[in-house]
Amino acid sequence: MLEAALRYLENKPACPHCKDQLTLCHAPPMHVGDGLGWGSEYLFICLNNECTLYVNGWDFVDVQYGHVGSYRHMEIPGSKETYNMMVAGQSAYTGSIVDVEALKKQNARYQAEKVATAALDTCLEENNLEPVLALLTDNAAAPEGRKRAAALLVPLNDINCIESLRNQEYGNNHIEQDINMAITKILAAHFLRECPFCAELIKSRAKVCKHCRTELK
Ligand SMILES: [Zn+2]
Ligand SMILES: [Zn+2]
Numbered sequence: 001m002l003e004a005a006l007r008y009l010e011n012k013p014a015c016p017h018c019k020d021q022l023t024l025c026h027a028p029p030m031h032v033g034d035g036l037g038w039g040s041e042y043l044f045i046c047l048n049n050e051c052t053l054y055v056n057g058w059d060f061v062d063v064q065y066g067h068v069g070s071y072r073h074m075e076i077p078g079s080k081e082t083y084n085m086m087v088a089g090q091s092a093y094t095g096s097i098v099d100v101e102a103l104k105k106q107n108a109r110y111q112a113e114k115v116a117t118a119a120l121d122t123c124l125e126e127n128n129l130e131p132v133l134a135l136l137t138d139n140a141a142a143p144e145g146r147k148r149a150a151a152l153l154v155p156l157n158d159i160n161c162i163e164s165l166r167n168q169e170y171g172n173n174h175i176e177q178d179i180n181m182a183i184t185k186i187l188a189a190h191f192l193r194e195c196p197f198c199a200e201l202i203k204s205r206a207k208v209c210k211h212c213r214t215e216l217k
Pocket of ligand 2: 195196197198209210211212213214
């Protein structure tokens, strides 16, 4: 849905009545006329107040239906469907204009999540920590994928995961517990621990931290 809208946006769709570029809007929850859904989360609408369809629509609606209203040109992204959509006033749909930059970012994040999730299947044999870290440091990623990623930390046994993982706020207790447990195991497997004073990695049996020089028990 989102991808179709963004792809359509690349074509810079224009209004056939005024040639102005159409604006991407969130679809209202219901079809205004007959109560059916639009079948799309997004609509492209001509919001140009000088658009001939819109300017001439007031008289047309008045004569035809005897009430106040006009039309806006509308297209559904990814389909060939276009509509003259009745509006009651100038501000209709202006409150549902999509923040395109935010939407592109959201889409890029989602695409990266898909790639990382697919890469989990082969990351062990490739010794590739990257997709695991990508999912664990992306709090918007799906919990199932992140749980799978967390379960791969110990088998990957890569000490380089610790810095990124320790610098992340998870906002999810299950994931955080899984990660903390994995870090404990990875440290033990490398005969390392984190200095309780400066958090740098040191040998398990060190008596003095080589980084902060604190005496350790
Ligand atoms: Zn127009
Ligand atoms: Zn230290």
